[in-house]
Amino acid sequence: MSVPANPTAGHGGPAMTVAPGRKQGLLLVPEFPFDSFWSFRYVLRLIGRKATYPPLGLLTFAGYLPESEWDLELVDLNVRRWPEAALRSKVAAADVVFASAMSIQKRSLVEFLQGAARGTDTPVVLGGPFASSFREQILRPESPSDRVLHEGLDVLVWGEARGAIDQLREYLAAGPRHESGAPRLLIPETVARVEPGSRGYLNDRAIFPPLDDVPLPRWDLIRVSDYDSMMVQTTAGCPFRCDFCDIIQFNGGFSRPKPPALVRRELEAILATGFRGGVFTVDDNFIGSPTATAQLLDEMIEFQRAHGYPFGFLTQASVDLGTPKLAHLVEKMRLAGFQSVFLGIENPDPEALRSFNKKQNIKVDLDATVRVLQENGIEVYGGFIFGSDQDTVASAERIVAFVKRSKIFTAMTGMLTPIPFTPLHERLRREGRLRLAEYSGNNTDDNVQFEPARMTAAQLQAGSRAISVALFTAAEAYRRALDSVAAVRHHGFNSGRFSARYVKAAVASIWGQGIRRHDRDYFRLLRSAFRLDRQFRRRLRREAREVARLLRDLAVREQTAWSVDREHAYRLAGLARDYLVRQCPEVGLAEVTSWFAGVRARIDGNALTVADITMIGQNAMASLRAQARQYRFPGIKLRKAFEAAIRGWHYQKAMAAPTRR
């Protein structure tokens, strides 16, 4: 599949043109609630976007439908809310609706089935994590909303599209119409047979096949400029066994990497849409297979170098990323332009972690892990869970203290939520501790869904609210934003571009967050970031002058050895290597890597040659100067401060949702 030259085609504008004999498919993305941590709905207008992320799962599924047979139109209700009648005529005109949802989109899906889809005879097929994990509720409904799903949906697809596509094609070939009986479930027999909570099939390679032939997502079905970031999947599955996790349940208990060449093609396809900016590597655990990740990162580095670093990557990884064993991956992530990584830290208390079976987090020093990444220029986002069987009211304070001292700004905190088919859910069910609250999957929603062990439900709810207040009021958010901006040592592997959209967002932020609210904390954040830029710029320029002097001395006195100590020599060699990677794409990555390894060995053996010294010195100087330019007004710290302030505005509002109720 190739990406068409016009990336704006087919974005839910005029109804699709019907060619005779072809099938019409309507791809539906239900709406995310306003008050959700990741929706960024409060600030999207400010940054000139309609939604945060495109529906990668649905676009990937679309890639399995032959273009020679199908006309597809995508309706993303996060981008545009359609009047019911207009949406109904789209549904009625289609042969089938393909919907994709997480549990958090359930309400919107229910509204769609009760509204626009009602009275049409178009069948509705649901895939994505909601269908996988909540299939039982839909097949045997107990609540009114589940009954709507039961009657409104025709097919539920468990897991990845690839496993179900043949059966789905067969079903669609017969020209089905909507029926209000129980939906049919497409699921591998083994998975359907096992006891809920069992994980016996997680390593079954027939159920979780390699990702070698996943089609490219159909980017032509969206208008790329509606979205803030793009997404790419490089692996699926995870080797760990956290008790609350449903991901491994439907994506497998081991890491399945895509071949690097396929990932490269996906990145090229995103680039061809004209998009530049943040790309979310949406893996369940980016480092689930470290050997494969290293190879993949080499490909990503080469891609970035070849195109002048068009993308800034964000991903999700397990906390072992910060251990010395995986330092080489952090180094490669830096060179590939990773800007941030989401870590499932969950809880600083080892006993709580043990109760989640999150053993990997107990083995590492969590504070040190966060620090290692920050020092390598990668901002850490953290996920935190309150409500383990070990937690008491005091645990809420410990979570807050950890977030503050580790300088994590994007802290997604929430209550423990048991998801069906997970060992956690089964244990709580056996112990009679499940409550009948609807699972929304939204961390800003504070319905208590189980009886906690060492607190009352009311205390759990109060503790959760206390965490939000302690971290997300305006003053706290801005203070933590500054801590984070100061802690993350900028690595310089970015495009260095500064778009007009960015300037507009900054102006709107100054007006809306600062001037209109007379918010001193907001201005303190910007002022301090401005000063940090100045300090860094001066420091880097001074260092560049020193290197120039060292080189001059060497030339003038015709010395054959350099008067710098070993640590300093390592630093300069590192700077030189960074410059070659970032600014000299004509020199192959393998060549740079082997030069750097040789130089390090010669530093260790005290055997640097004059050629080495000259090469190191000149490139280190250029590197320092290039870095210093990034701190020129509006410098990188100020830009990061604006970004954090804008994100913080959304968090303040979204995280305060329960207290507004």
Ligand code: B12
């Ligand atoms: C990346 C990611 C995010 C990103 C981007 C989300 C987005 N807009 O797409 C961010 C960080 C924003 C995010 C946020 C949230 N997320 Co999230 N996220 C993921 C993650 C890690 C990967 C999703 C992904 O894109 N995978 C890659 C694509 C290619 O795979 P896929 O979507 O599964 O699609 C395949 C199949 O499902 C299937 N398929 C998908 N759709 C369809 C449709 C049809 C018709 C068919 C036949 C097949 C089909 O075919 C596809 C190709 O094989 C998943 C974990 C996971 N593996 O699902 C969690 C996950 C989906 N997220 C989850 C949650 C809870 C959330 C939040 C609610 C967290 C929160 N508390 O705020 C928010 C909600 C988002 C919002 N806007 O408010 C849960 C959902 C639980 C559930 N069972 O419903 C998951 C499963 C993780 C978890 N267990 O905690 N998330």
Ligand code: SF4
């Ligand atoms: S590390 Fe993350 S993806 Fe892996 S099992 Fe634990 S929660 Fe699931």
